[in-house]
Amino acid sequence: MGEQAHATTGTYLRVAAILVIITFIEVGVFYVPAFQSALVPVLLVLSAVKFALVVMFYMHLKFDNRFFSFLFGGPLLLALAVVVSLLFIFYGSIRLRTGM
Amino acid sequence: MAHAPHAAHGEAHHTSMGVDSRKMAFWAFIGSECLLFGSLISTYLIYKGRSQVGPYPHEILNIPFTSFSTFDLLMSSLAMVLALAAVQRGDMKQGKLWLLVTALLGLIFLGGQVWEFSHFYHEGLGLTTNLFGSTFYVLTGTHGAHVTVGVIWLLTLWVQALRGKLGRANAMTVEITGLYWHFVDVVWIIIFTVVYLIQ
Numbered sequence: 001m002g003e004q005a006h007a008t009t010g011t012y013l014r015v016a017a018i019l020v021i022i023t024f025i026e027v028g029v030f031y032v033p034a035f036q037s038a039l040v041p042v043l044l045v046l047s048a049v050k051f052a053l054v055v056m057f058y059m060h061l062k063f064d065n066r067f068f069s070f071l072f073g074g075p076l077l078l079a080l081a082v083v084v085s086l087l088f089i090f091y092g093s094i095r096l097r098t099g100m
Numbered sequence: 101m102a103h104a105p106h107a108a109h110g111e112a113h114h115t116s117m118g119v120d121s122r123k124m125a126f127w128a129f130i131g132s133e134c135l136l137f138g139s140l141i142s143t144y145l146i147y148k149g150r151s152q153v154g155p156y157p158h159e160i161l162n163i164p165f166t167s168f169s170t171f172d173l174l175m176s177s178l179a180m181v182l183a184l185a186a187v188q189r190g191d192m193k194q195g196k197l198w199l200l201v202t203a204l205l206g207l208i209f210l211g212g213q214v215w216e217f218s219h220f221y222h223e224g225l226g227l228t229t230n231l232f233g234s235t236f237y238v239l240t241g242t243h244g245a246h247v248t249v250g251v252i253w254l255l256t257l258w259v260q261a262l263r264g265k266l267g268r269a270n271a272m273t274v275e276i277t278g279l280y281w282h283f284v285d286v287v288w289i290i291i292f293t294v295v296y297l298i299q
Contacts, residue, residue: 009182009185012178012181012182012185013178015178016174016175016177016178019174019177020171020174023167023170023171023174026292026293026297027163027164027167027297030163030297031163039297039298040298043293043297043298044293044298046293047289047290047292047293047294050286050289051286051289051290054177054282054285054286054289055282055286057181058177058178058180058181058278058282058285059278059279059282059283060275065117065118065119067117067119067124068119068123068124068127071124071127071128071130071131072127072130072131072134074131075131075132075134075135076131076134078134078135078138079134079135079137079138079139080138082135082138082139082142083138083141083142083145086142086145086146087142087145087146090146
């Protein structure tokens, strides 16, 4: 797929409004005791939505050549795999040592 | 092969794949930056909750203040896309305005970070105080250094625009600057959640 026309100013403003609303929700969730049990997954999902909105609309990956998505998405997935692997290795080794 | 409207003028450097070579190189650079910040975030998470002495994150992190910094950086991303859209349609008056607004919002973010770091230092959290201090300062400091580079880059473009040396033909230069700036923003989106909200 080749490059397409970028988003309009209206789209940029709508994305900005959504980003601000999600940030308010994130901070709200942080302060509401009822959400404490589900805090981590909720915050990670909200953060991922914000990340995707900026990358797709402000960095134009939604409209640009798919090769750029590959150039960005490949290392991003690798970085995510490194983070998850390191957490498993480190916390796994602690559990083995402590017998927990 | 279709190209974006902004790439149709004299500045384009297309590869055999039909994409701009500078943009392709910059996306590859951003990919490498993902690995850099991935390693720093991993280090922070691995040492999270393992400090033997305080101050601890919940004692020192200021969520309302950092929420404002996050809002500031999100608005700077909006200003950046508006600057790019203006330059692409040849409206340099608006282009100059939004470039300056983006740089100023970046400076406000940096001012906030300087205040936060100095406040934490006076509260007793230094780089070598505990594991939280070491990983926090290295992660957020590296991000701050990236914001600093971005602000200098934006101000350079703004001065070029003031001198009439930046126009519609240079839209790709502004787009690449924007890619860098938005990447700095998405990194902060992750840091805000991982460091500040998930304590």
